[in-house]
Amino acid sequence: MFQLAEQPDPEKMFHSTYPFYTGSSLHMKEHFKALANLLKRNFLSPGALVLEIGSNDGTFLENLQPDYRCLGIEPSAGPAQRAIERKIPTKIDFFNLQTAQHIYEECGRASVMTAANCLCHIPDPHAVFEGIQLLLDHDGIAVLEDPYLGSVLSQTAYDQIYDEHVFLFSVTAMNFMVTKFGFEIFDLEPQWTHGGSMRYFIGRKQRRTISSNVNKFLAQEAQSGFKTISFYQGFKKRCERSKDALLDCLMDLKEKSSSVAGYAATSKSTTVLNYCGIGPDLISFISDTTPDKQGRFSPGMHIPIYSYDYFQKNYPQTAVLFAWNHAEEIMNKESAFRKAGGRWLRYVPEVRFE
Numbered sequence: 001m002f003q004l005a006e007q008p009d010p011e012k013m014f015h016s017t018y019p020f021y022t023g024s025s026l027h028m029k030e031h032f033k034a035l036a037n038l039l040k041r042n043f044l045s046p047g048a049l050v051l052e053i054g055s056n057d058g059t060f061l062e063n064l065q066p067d068y069r070c071l072g073i074e075p076s077a078g079p080a081q082r083a084i085e086r087k088i089p090t091k092i093d094f095f096n097l098q099t100a101q102h103i104y105e106e107c108g109r110a111s112v113m114t115a116a117n118c119l120c121h122i123p124d125p126h127a128v129f130e131g132i133q134l135l136l137d138h139d140g141i142a143v144l145e146d147p148y149l150g151s152v153l154s155q156t157a158y159d160q161i162y163d164e165h166v167f168l169f170s171v172t173a174m175n176f177m178v179t180k181f182g183f184e185i186f187d188l189e190p191q192w193t194h195g196g197s198m199r200y201f202i203g204r205k206q207r208r209t210i211s212s213n214v215n216k217f218l219a220q221e222a223q224s225g226f227k228t229i230s231f232y233q234g235f236k237k238r239c240e241r242s243k244d245a246l247l248d249c250l251m252d253l254k255e256k257s258s259s260v261a262g263y264a265a266t267s268k269s270t271t272v273l274n275y276c277g278i279g280p281d282l283i284s285f286i287s288d289t290t291p292d293k294q295g296r297f298s299p300g301m302h303i304p305i306y307s308y309d310y311f312q313k314n315y316p317q318t319a320v321l322f323a324w325n326h327a328e329e330i331m332n333k334e335s336a337f338r339k340a341g342g343r344w345l346r347y348v349p350e351v352r353f354e
């Protein structure tokens, strides 16, 4: 497991102006619709209670209304309000044992609890499992989904390491943690989202047949060296090489006076820009669809962030694809950029033009 050495105060990150909205990506909407369908087919009967921890703008729960009783728990008031406007019951709060107790008194136990891209944001994951212990039906399931450490390592995707990602879990770490709370992982499904995530199906011990996938991943991680320091020393070297290659490329473009912009002011981009020392001299602006980010500057390196329209009216010669996890969606909708002679510059899994 990766863990930040310094854990920022969650209240400074998840608040009324939290700028991430799950619904900003079409593919993410489809992803959560597919998850809802899977749960309906296999784990839910009409009227069942579904709780989502970190429900953001309600993109997932929207798919379960009105056939199921739904409640989202979301500390970031901006996205939570958007869910409330769409009539998705949402409690604006952090999830912990105390919140769980309130929910238990108001709603009882849940058949399904989900948390996508959420557990890895919480400095005290044990409090989350205590809450799940209280709220989950005896035969209920928790479906957790988080960026997978294996994908970060294999793709040298060091940009997944940033303030909000307090943890990056391996299956080994997740398995160790759930066992401490009387749960077991009964199935696993790797996901394409966020550049490689893992979906964990968790139930109370000895309630379900364990899929062979679980042992397969545990064995794979042990074999690859997940528990050895040299494995991570190799990752560190690859990060340094990636940084050098990206900088070489951007310096070369600067020497040729070739214009460069960034595409999507992602959280990940903050790590890349600060780690590599890339400022407005190398990337003149970043375009982003989120109104709250437009007109501001990238944290630390102060590259101006402009709207999506600005990008379309001012095509650079090269666009650094910071939302590389949405590459397919973006390249499809921006096909005119390449037709106009533009090139994408990618840096995961290696630095290359496309």
Ligand code: JHZ
Residues within 6 Å of the ligand: 020, 024, 025, 026, 117, 164, 165, 194, 263, 264, 265, 266, 267, 268, 269, 287, 288, 289, 290, 293, 322, 323, 324, 325, 326, 329, 330
């Ligand atoms: P995206 C966020 O990370 C933060 P980010 C968070 N901590 C997390 O864990 C994951 O998401 C779930 C823009 N964009 O999804 C919109 C475009 O401009 O890679 C957003 O600002 N055009 C919760 O930020 C940003 O990218 C587009 O076509 O690394 C989202 O980037 C698309 C698709 C996105 O997550």
